[in-house]
Amino acid sequence: MKVLVTGGAGYIGSHMVKLLAASGLSPEVVDDLSGGRREAVVDAPLHVGDVGDSAFIDAVLARTRPAAVMHFAGSIQVGESMREPARYYRNNLVATLALLDAMRRHGTTRLVFSSTAAIFGNPVHVPIGEDHPKAPINPYGRSKWMVEQALADHDAAYGLKSVCLRYFNAAGADPDGVLGECHDPETHLIPLVLQVASGRRPHIAIYGDDYQTADGTCVRDYIHVQDLCEAHLLALRYLAAGSASTGFNLGNGHGFSVREVITAARRVTGHPIPEVLQARRAGDPPSLVADARRARQTLGWQPRHADLDTIIGHAWSWELRHACWTRP
Numbered sequence: 174m175k176v177l178v179t180g181g182a183g184y185i186g187s188h189m190v191k192l193l194a195a196s197g198l199s200p201e202v203v204d205d206l207s208g209g210r211r212e213a214v215v216d217a218p219l220h221v222g223d224v225g226d227s228a229f230i231d232a233v234l235a236r237t238r239p240a241a242v243m244h245f246a247g248s249i250q251v252g253e254s255m256r257e258p259a260r261y262y263r264n265n266l267v268a269t270l271a272l273l274d275a276m277r278r279h280g281t282t283r284l285v286f287s288s289t290a291a292i293f294g295n296p297v298h299v300p301i302g303e304d305h306p307k308a309p310i311n312p313y314g315r316s317k318w319m320v321e322q323a324l325a326d327h328d329a330a331y332g333l334k335s336v337c338l339r340y341f342n343a344a345g346a347d348p349d350g351v352l353g354e355c356h357d358p359e360t361h362l363i364p365l366v367l368q369v370a371s372g373r374r375p376h377i378a379i380y381g382d383d384y385q386t387a388d389g390t391c392v393r394d395y396i397h398v399q400d401l402c403e404a405h406l407l408a409l410r411y412l413a414a415g416s417a418s419t420g421f422n423l424g425n426g427h428g429f430s431v432r433e434v435i436t437a438a439r440r441v442t443g444h445p446i447p448e449v450l451q452a453r454r455a456g457d458p459p460s461l462v463a464d465a466r467r468a469r470q471t472l473g474w475q476p477r478h479a480d481l482d483t484i485i486g487h488a489w490s491w492e493l494r495h496a497c498w499t500r501p
């Protein structure tokens with residue numbers, strides 16, 4: 174089964190490509206390499222180009238004729254989306270609509286879409302199940318929620334079947350040590366904390382300690398990238414079985430504060446990791462924790478690396494051994 178993976182040179186996409194290949198499927202990657210890395214694409218052909226470029230994506234679909242598309246490509250930073258919303262609507266919404274048009278032209282009827290917990294905004298309750306109100310508070314979340322709504326309409330009108338997977342905080346690295354997280358610039362908490370531990374940064378900034386949480390810092394539900402990818406594989410099988418379009422929240426159901434993550438990283442790495450308190454980052458909800466029971470029940474999803482120290486430990490191995498392929 175041929176699967177087209179957009180953003181397959183990026184963090185989660187590259188782990189997905191490796192898992193698809195290991196599972197006997199045939200992934201092909203589309204990536205414009207604006208955020209992804211050529212070195213991250215293992216075991217799959219890479220088509221370099223922009224998902225929003227209709228002529229390019231038409232040519233790729235004509236050549237590959239995939240049974241399904243996994244759409245990871247997009248812009249992912251909450252803070253940047255507040256400063257540059259146009260980029261988010263262009264890369265996440267407009268480009269996805271172009272991809273959907275191309276899929277329709279080529280008769281590709283199945284899509285697994287990378288969505289986000291940011292579609293929920295400030296939670297009215299935690300943990301957050303699929304029925305929680307969708308009220309995103311930043312352009313990143315809004316752009317993803319708009320795509321989710323467009324996908325529902327595309328199913329009703331054109332029969333496009335999709336599964337939207339709302340990631341909570343993707344973290345960790347390939348347990349085999351081949352792949353890991355490599356954003357430039359890096360903005361995510363766990364890789365930044367580990368860059369402090371390895372001496373690449375002087376300190377970790379804590380963005381606000383006056384939130385309505387137990388220690389005042391933001392609480393997030395960190396989910397291992399490998400567990401996320403396994404959920405995608407199950408979603409693919411779900412669609413292949415002819416099941417209805419839907420969405421699933423993906424997290425472990427345990428929230429950790431920024432301070433708890435830093436403490437865990439000190440424990441795992443044995444490094445002191447200096448911290449500096451800074452102002453809040455615009456667009457951050459205080460607490461995001463998933464209720465992922467639906468994914469467990471419907472897809473049979475079973476996270477295997479739920480422990481925070483394991484997640485940080487895999488990311489630490491990656492930081493020490495590869496550090497984005499820039500060091501030996």
Ligand code: UDP
Pocket residue numbers: 251342360361362363365377378379380381391392393431454457
């Ligand atoms: N955060 C922080 N310092 C950093 C990076 C992130 O305090 O250098 C906080 C951020 O404000 C948020 C949490 O860590 O509350 C997780 O942020 P991240 O960017 O990793 O993921 P997000 O929740 O934005 O998807």
